[in-house]
Amino acid sequence: MQEVGETIIQKSQYAANKLCAIPGVSLRFEDTAFFKEFVLDFNETGISVAEINKRLLEVGIFGGKDLSSAYPQWGECALYCVTEIHMQADLDRLASAIENIVCKN
Secondary structure, three states: OHHHHHHHHHHHHHHHHHHHOOOOOEEOOOOOOOOOEEEEEOHHHOOOHHHHHHHHHHOOOOOOEEOOOOOHHHOOEEEEEOOOOOOHHHHHHHHHHHHHHHHOO
16 A cells, blocks of 8 residues: 555656646645645636647546635646556646646637
């Protein structure tokens, strides 16, 4: 179990860092430790989470849980979850797809 937990922490940190390197994307709670779930803030991208998720689905990727209606005060935020089943290539593909969506807006 310790090995699985360590793997999840490493992969989720990798994903969060990779995604936050995209212009306009940031962690909603950047000073808070997390295990496998984290909230991405897309407010600075000018694109709604609904639109990002729609465009991700077009390339076969399920986006994060849209939190904009549950927490309207946060604006355009989504909950992402990374576990031991996600390969680095999966995380790189997600980051690349989001970067293409955000930077081509």
